[in-house]
Amino acid sequence: MSALRNLMSLLSGDAQADRAVPPTGHTARLTVFTSAAMAFLAVFALALSLAAGRLAERWGEELARTSTVRISAPAGQVAAQTEAVLRVLRTTPGIAEARALTEDEQRALLSPWFGPDLPLDTLPVPQLVEIVEDGRGYDSDGLRLRLSAEAPGAVLDDHTRWREPLVRAADRLRLLGTVSILLIGAAMASMITLAANAALAANSQVINVLRLVGARDAYIARAFVRRFTLRALTGAAAGTVAGMAAVALLPRAAETGDFLTGLGFQGAHWLWPVLIPPLAALVALLATRLAALRMLRTFT
Amino acid sequence: MIQFEDVAYSYGYGGRELLAGVSLSLPAGSFQFLTGPSGAGKTTFLKLCYGELTASAGRISLFGQDPREMSRDDIANIRRRIGVVHQDCQFLDHLPLIENVALPLTAAGRDVAAEAENLDELLSWVGLSAQRASLPPQLSGGERQRAALARAVIMSPDTILADEPTGNIDWDMSLRLLQLLVELNRMGKTILIATHDLNLIRAAKAQVAARVLRISNRQVQVGSDL
Ligand SMILES: Nc1ncnc2c1ncn2[C@@H]1O[C@H](COP(=O)(O)OP(=O)(O)O)[C@@H](O)[C@H]1O
Ligand SMILES: [Mg+2]
Numbered sequence: 001m002s003a004l005r006n007l008m009s010l011l012s013g014d015a016q017a018d019r020a021v022p023p024t025g026h027t028a029r030l031t032v033f034t035s036a037a038m039a040f041l042a043v044f045a046l047a048l049s050l051a052a053g054r055l056a057e058r059w060g061e062e063l064a065r066t067s068t069v070r071i072s073a074p075a076g077q078v079a080a081q082t083e084a085v086l087r088v089l090r091t092t093p094g095i096a097e098a099r100a101l102t103e104d105e106q107r108a109l110l111s112p113w114f115g116p117d118l119p120l121d122t123l124p125v126p127q128l129v130e131i132v133e134d135g136r137g138y139d140s141d142g143l144r145l146r147l148s149a150e151a152p153g154a155v156l157d158d159h160t161r162w163r164e165p166l167v168r169a170a171d172r173l174r175l176l177g178t179v180s181i182l183l184i185g186a187a188m189a190s191m192i193t194l195a196a197n198a199a200l201a202a203n204s205q206v207i208n209v210l211r212l213v214g215a216r217d218a219y220i221a222r223a224f225v226r227r228f229t230l231r232a233l234t235g236a237a238a239g240t241v242a243g244m245a246a247v248a249l250l251p252r253a254a255e256t257g258d259f260l261t262g263l264g265f266q267g268a269h270w271l272w273p274v275l276i277p278p279l280a281a282l283v284a285l286l287a288t289r290l291a292a293l294r295m296l297r298t299f300t
Numbered sequence: 301m302i303q304f305e306d307v308a309y310s311y312g313y314g315g316r317e318l319l320a321g322v323s324l325s326l327p328a329g330s331f332q333f334l335t336g337p338s339g340a341g342k343t344t345f346l347k348l349c350y351g352e353l354t355a356s357a358g359r360i361s362l363f364g365q366d367p368r369e370m371s372r373d374d375i376a377n378i379r380r381r382i383g384v385v386h387q388d389c390q391f392l393d394h395l396p397l398i399e400n401v402a403l404p405l406t407a408a409g410r411d412v413a414a415e416a417e418n419l420d421e422l423l424s425w426v427g428l429s430a431q432r433a434s435l436p437p438q439l440s441g442g443e444r445q446r447a448a449l450a451r452a453v454i455m456s457p458d459t460i461l462a463d464e465p466t467g468n469i470d471w472d473m474s475l476r477l478l479q480l481l482v483e484l485n486r487m488g489k490t491i492l493i494a495t496h497d498l499n500l501i502r503a504a505k506a507q508v509a510a511r512v513l514r515i516s517n518r519q520v521q522v523g524s525d526l
Binding site for chain 1: 353455
């Protein structure tokens, strides 16, 4: 809390102290621009990270609870094997519900690939049985053994095979988003350090005079820290607003179904980018303070 | 009180030794001149007196503390107790005279508005009320020196160091500046003036009991004659 109070008193400023250090228009504009650009990028990295997190969660949780049994058998045996499969499933602990898909449902599943007029009855399309697990989950190896005994044409597809790489990819994407945010923060700290060093060097005469008349290091540093913090805050605020607007205007991804949820923020996630400007200000504050105190040690 | 004990000083690595074995003190309330040929080390001596430089050997005590053992904040605090008229004045050229004079207050975090009356009084004492809004480059040499003196005393320091305060101003103005320093001494301030101007020392001796510190051959000789 006291850090926050310090920040507030820093930003409210000391007009007299501020006048002692003449403004440097060029570095000021560059700092504002850099902060804005970095905040804009950070919004996207954040959106990427959050969206990847959502994907991983969905693929991880929702898909884990559904699986499918595929029955491929000569036309005459399909019905009998389906019956057998359903019997096995109903007596398997951990399975809440098992249901054979109707012809219409199967047609709906296949129509994106083959069109709506698919003659299902004349094609050797496998019969699908949908399984919904209860909370405990079932033993898939045991189930496979029992299925092969009762219905030789039944294949259990519990989605792990293709779900796991997807979840891994989504997790990796989320990690990349987080690393990007950290890199953006580090790049911003570096650029602000360079700008602060330039401003400090340009004002070495002023710093020398201030030291000679009895100013403490913290006092001199504050004049620079305040400026760079304010510039980073304004720049980052503008960049964040622009980034959020750009994300809000991204085309909706609803038509691609459940899996692709789009890059946008959802619900409370819209609050995350609001943290970017204060964080940028904090980065600027620390970078400038460090640069100033290091530089001030070269003055007596 | 400022005390030197067996102090030596040389600039940088292998620099010529400017001072060696210097022991002396500036008693509170005293009035002294520091003299010697150009390049003898007068400015260097003053810098040792307010902690801009620290002794290469020996010990300097500023109000009982050795600057080498002081934190940077403590050095800043000491400088509020020692008013310095620098050889080149050290103004901030983008600030008007009044703000330059008030700079030590600002740097100490004091509210300048609350001290406006003191500031006005001080400016009229050095005769610069009319120039309060001028920028330092617009001032004459004498005006700059008087403004520098005003800045040196704004914090009511115990000790005032002046480095060639009459360096490039005419004789009348020099006497006027000397007058201000004598007045300050009568108010109890310790005064140390570095100058190579012997006439100034003579003029001062007519008014105060001034000691003369002469730098010669790396030593500082204390006496009362020129
Ligand atoms: N920062 C410095 N680095 C190295 N030598 C210096 C420095 N400042 C002054 N000197 C040298 O020290 C000597 C004394 O300088 P100074 O104290 O300014 O003498 P004065 O004020 O008596 O004219 C001169 O020879 C000068 O060239
Ligand atoms: Mg000199």
